[in-house]
Amino acid sequence: MNDIPFVDTHVHFYDLGHPELRYSWLDPQLDHPVIGNIDAVKSRQYRPEDFLAESRFNHVSKAIHVQAALGSPDPVVETQWLSEGFERTGIPHGIIAHSNLMADDLEAELDRHAEFAGFRGIRDFSEGDYLVDERYRRGVRTLGARGLVASIDCLPETFSKVADLAASAPETSICVDHCGFPRQRDDEYFAFWKREMTEIAARPNTFIKVSGLGMVDQRWTLDSLRPWVDASIDLFGTDRTVFGSNWPLDRLFSSYSDLIQAYRTLISGYAPHEQLALFSGNAERIYDV
Numbered sequence: 704m705n706d707i708p709f710v711d712t713h714v715h716f717y718d719l720g721h722p723e724l725r726y727s728w729l730d731p732q733l734d735h736p737v738i739g740n741i742d743a744v745k746s747r748q749y750r751p752e753d754f755l756a757e758s759r760f761n762h763v764s765k766a767i768h769v770q771a772a773l774g775s776p777d778p779v780v781e782t783q784w785l786s787e788g789f790e791r792t793g794i795p796h797g798i799i800a801h802s803n804l805m806a807d808d809l810e811a812e813l814d815r816h817a818e819f820a821g822f823r824g825i826r827d828f829s830e831g832d833y834l835v836d837e838r839y840r841r842g843v844r845t846l847g848a849r850g851l852v853a854s855i856d857c858l859p860e861t862f863s864k865v866a867d868l869a870a871s872a873p874e875t876s877i878c879v880d881h882c883g884f885p886r887q888r889d890d891e892y893f894a895f896w897k898r899e900m901t902e903i904a905a906r907p908n909t910f911i912k913v914s915g916l917g918m919v920d921q922r923w924t925l926d927s928l929r930p931w932v933d934a935s936i937d938l939f940g941t942d943r944t945v946f947g948s949n950w951p952l953d954r955l956f957s958s959y960s961d962l963i964q965a966y967r968t969l970i971s972g973y974a975p976h977e978q979l980a981l982f983s984g985n986a987e988r989i990y991d992v
Contacts, residue, residue: 705762705967706762707762707967707978707979707982707983708762708763708764708765708982708983709761709762709763709764709946709963709966709982709983710763710764710765710766710767710796710945710982710983710986710987710990710992711758711763711765711766711767711946711947711948711950712766712767712769712912712914712945712946712947712986712990713767713769713880713881713912713914713915713947713948713949713950714754714766714767714768714769714795714947714948714949714950715749715768715769715771715949715950715951715952716749716750716751716753716754716768716771716785716788716795717729717748717749717771717772718747718748718750718784719747719748720747720748721780721784723775723776723777723780724772724775724780724781724784725772725773725774725775725776726771726772726773726774727773727774728773729744729745731745737884737886737918737919738918738921738952738955741952741955743954743955744951744952744954744955749951750788751788751789751791751792751793751794751795752791752792753951754766754794754950754951755792755794757950757951757954757959758948758950758959758963760960761959761960761963761964763963764983765794765795765796765797765983765986765987765992766794766795766796766797767795767796767797767798767799767823767947767986767990767992768785768795768797768798768799769799769826769854769880769947770799770800770801770825770826770854772801773801775801778800778801778802778812778816779800779812779815779816781800781801782798782800782816782819782821782822783819785798785819785821786798786819786820786821789821795821796821796990796992797821797823797990797991797992798816798819798821798822798823799823799824799825799826799852799854800816800822800824800825800826801825801826801827802816802825802827802842803827803829803842804825804827804829804833804838804839804841804842804843804845804846804853805829805830805833805836805838805839805842806842809842809845810845813825813845813846813849813851817849822851823851823852823990823991823992824846824851824852824853824854824876824878824990825842825846825851825852825853825854826853826854826855826856826880827839827842828856834855834857834861834864834865834867834868835864835867835868839868840868840871840872843868843871843872843875843877844871844872844874844875846872846875847872847873847874847875847876847908848874850991851875852875852876852877852878852989852990853872853875853876853877853878854878854880855868855877855878855879855880856880856881856884857879857880857883857884858883858884858886859883859885859886859892859895859896859899859900860899862883862899862900862902862903863899863902865877865879865883865903865909866902866903866905866906866909869903869906869908869909870906872908873906873908874908875908876908876909876910876989877906877908877909877910878909878910878911878912878945878989879900879903879909879910879911879912880912880914880915881912881914881915881916881918881949882911882912882913882914882915882916882931882935883896883899883900883903883911884915884918884919885916885919885931886919887919888919888920888927893930893931893934896934897934897938900934900935900938901938904938904939904943909939909943910939910943910944910945910985910989911935911938911939911943911944911945912944912945912946912947913931913932913935913944913945913946913947913966914946914947914948914949914953915947915949915952915953916928916931917949917953917955917956917957917962918949918952918953918956920956921955921956922956923956923957923965925965925968925969928965928969929969932966932969932970933969936970936973936981941973941977941980941981941985942980942985943985944981944985945981945985945986945989946966946981946982946986948962948963966982967982970982
């Protein structure tokens with residue numbers, strides 16, 4: 704099973720010394736809104752070279768970078784910087800960038816992102832109750848018309864809005880990041896999460912990314928991860944589930960090898976072709992990498 708290549712669908716690279724990029728979540732004076740103190744990962748840089756050094760014993764074949772710069776005047780600069788990293792190191796293979804999906808000039812900015820070969824989609828936290836805002840939904844449909852992925856940050860309390868969003872943009876592949884970011888680990892909450900996630904999974908243009916579970920389950924074990932992994936695959940199937948590390952943020956809770964080996968163990972009961980799909984094939988197909 705360790706021979707199965709892994710496509711890591713959620714990594715973050717950054718350079719606090721870059722003259723045009725801003726990373727508000729790494730501000731020395733701020734705590735993470737969910738985790739709290741993340742000073743241990745607030746280094747000046749986390750580059751593709753650093754990720755390759757940490758992940759090198761885990762048969763990582765490809766990596767997808769998800770927007771890390773927050774507050775930059777021009778989000779296309781991050782796509783350019785990441786593309787330069789790919790030219791230097793061979794990763795990331797795909798880039799989920801940032802653009803304001805409600806902006807009037809969205810299409811022009813997407814054209815600029817698309818000048819870089821690795822561009823594969825957008826994550827936009829946006830503003831207000833954006834999941835039901837028609838401007839945002841129009842932006843998500845625009846992504847689908849261009850064959851791009853919409854990476855969605857949500858909570859179980861908003862899953863019904865994500866399901867409606869998916870229905871309003873049937874041509875767009877919509878990724879539910881971090882298993883929908885469940886914030887509790889008791890049985891009642893799990894049942895609530897699963898019930899609400901069922902509505903999203905019923906939309907055929909959605910898929911789920913198993914990642915970031917350590918942000919709330921900071922001393923995770925195989926047993927504590929298992930319900931979320933099993934339920935995600937049960938709901939979305941082995942053809943609409945992908946895995947990611949959320950590195951380097953989740954380094955606060957384990958080593959890279961510990962996390963990826965845990966994922967390998969948790970899917971070991973599936974047929975070999977299903978394991979290959981879960982660990983690499985689905986990501987390669989969905990992100991076209």
